[in-house]
Amino acid sequence: MSQKRLNHRKIGTVDNYRHFWLLSIWVVYLVLFFIIEHVVTDNYWVSYLPLDDKIPFCEYFIIPYCMWHPLLALMTAYLAFFDAGNFKRYMAFIGIGFLTTGIFCLLFPNGQDLRVTAFPRENFCSWLVRLVYAADTNTNVLPSMHVIGCGALIAACFRTPSLRKRHLHWVMLPLGLLISVSTVFVKQHSILDFIVAVPFTLLVHWLVYGVIFRARPSARKAHP
Numbered sequence: 001m002s003q004k005r006l007n008h009r010k011i012g013t014v015d016n017y018r019h020f021w022l023l024s025i026w027v028v029y030l031v032l033f034f035i036i037e038h039v040v041t042d043n044y045w046v047s048y049l050p051l052d053d054k055i056p057f058c059e060y061f062i063i064p065y066c067m068w069h070p071l072l073a074l075m076t077a078y079l080a081f082f083d084a085g086n087f088k089r090y091m092a093f094i095g096i097g098f099l100t101t102g103i104f105c106l107l108f109p110n111g112q113d114l115r116v117t118a119f120p121r122e123n124f125c126s127w128l129v130r131l132v133y134a135a136d137t138n139t140n141v142l143p144s145m146h147v148i149g150c151g152a153l154i155a156a157c158f159r160t161p162s163l164r165k166r167h168l169h170w171v172m173l174p175l176g177l178l179i180s181v182s183t184v185f186v187k188q189h190s191i192l193d194f195i196v197a198v199p200f201t202l203l204v205h206w207l208v209y210g211v212i213f214r215a216r217p218s219a220r221k222a223h224p
Contacts, residue, residue, distance in 0.1 A: 016084070019080070019084045019087055019088055020080060022087065022088060022091040022095075023076070023080070023091075025091050025094060025095040025099075026076070026094070028095075028099065029094070029095075029098045029099060029102065032099065032102040032103070032106075033102060033140075035106070036102055036105050036106050036139075036140050037136075037137055037139070037140065039106065040105060040106070040109040040110075040111070040137075040139045040140055041137065041139060043109065044109040044110050044111040044139055045108065045109065045110045045111075046110075046111065046112065046113055047110050047111065047112045047141055047142045047189075047190040047192050047193055048112065048113070048114070048190050048192065049190060049191050049192045049195075051191050052114055052184070052190050052191055052192075055184050055185065055191065056185070057116045057120070057185065057186070057187055058185045058186070059119065059120075059121065059123070059125035059126045059128075059129050059186065060125050061181075061182035061185035061186050062125050062128045062129045062132065062182070062186050063125065063128075063182075064175070064178045064179045064182045065132070065146070065179060065182040065183060065186055065188065066128065066132070067175070067179060068146055068149055068150070068179050071153055071175075071179075072094075072149055072152075072153065075090065075152075075153055075156055076090070076091075079156065079160065082162065083160055083162065086156060086159055086160045088213070089155075089156070089159065089208055089209065089213050090152060090155075090156045092208045092212060092213070093151070093152040093155060093156075093204055093205070093208045094149070094152055096204050096207060096208065097145075097148040097149070097151070097152060097200075097201065097204045098145060098148065098149075100204075101143060101145055101148065101200075102140075104142075105139075105140040105142070109139065109140075110139065110140065110141060110142045111137070111138050111139035111140070111141060112138055112141050112187075112189060112190045112193070113138065114138075114187040114190060115133060115138055115187050115188075116187055129186055132186070132188070136188070138188075141188070141189050141190065141193045142190075142192065142193045142196055143193055143196040143197035143200050143201075144180070144183055144189045144193040144194055144196075144197040145197075146179060146180060146182075146183045146188075146189070146197075147180045147183070147193075147194055147197035147198065147201055148197055148200065148201050148204065150176035150177070150179050150180050150201075151176070151201035151202075151204065151205060152204075153172055153176055154169070154172050154173055154176045155205055155208075155209065157169040157171075157172040157173075158173075159209070180194060180197075181194075
């Protein structure tokens with residue numbers, strides 16, 4: 001192999017992974033999350049609507065609820081290695097959505113008092129709910145990051161050609177809705193957290209795909 005070809009491969013490798021610096025958004029978010037989880041522990045504004053009392057606790061919803069973290073990680077890894085352009089959009093969605101929410105919770109401490117203390121049944125799912133309750137506090141819930149994260153996942157699936165080709169966007173859409181709804185059935189969120197998160201998620205989507213990464217007219221013609 002010629003020296004010129006070796007140099008081309010080396011430069012291509014650097015270019016291919018230059019966008020990896022955006023992974024630092026996850027680091028910043030996790031640090032911020034750790035801070036607010038230890039700062040906001042009491043004296044918080046209670047997120048609640050009367051409709052919460054009508055929504056029954058159902059431990060089986062903990063299964064879709066717990067799928068949120070691995071799905072975010074898998075989408076991050078897939079786009080980072082196989083679609084740099086949509087990785088940038090996805091990370092912008094995560095960065096704007098999660099960091100803005102974290103700062104809001106720090107400035108406006110909030111929480112919910114809906115968690116069950118006595119489980120109607122003892123099974124694997126109720127055991128899993130106990131683990132989630134122990135690992136995650138009942139504070140910093142408004143708006144729901146689960147809903148925002150699902151919005152990022154759904155948008156990424158619809159915008160990534162390789163995922164659309166496999167029809168995964170039609171899998172992620174109902175799955176994202178199920179994960180979002182699960183938050184109120186396992187009493188990790190008030191329905192108010194869900195309601196507030198929906199327009200906020202749509203706003204973030206518009207900022208990312210309609211403003212920051214808005215396609216130029218020539219680009220739209222080239223990629224119909």
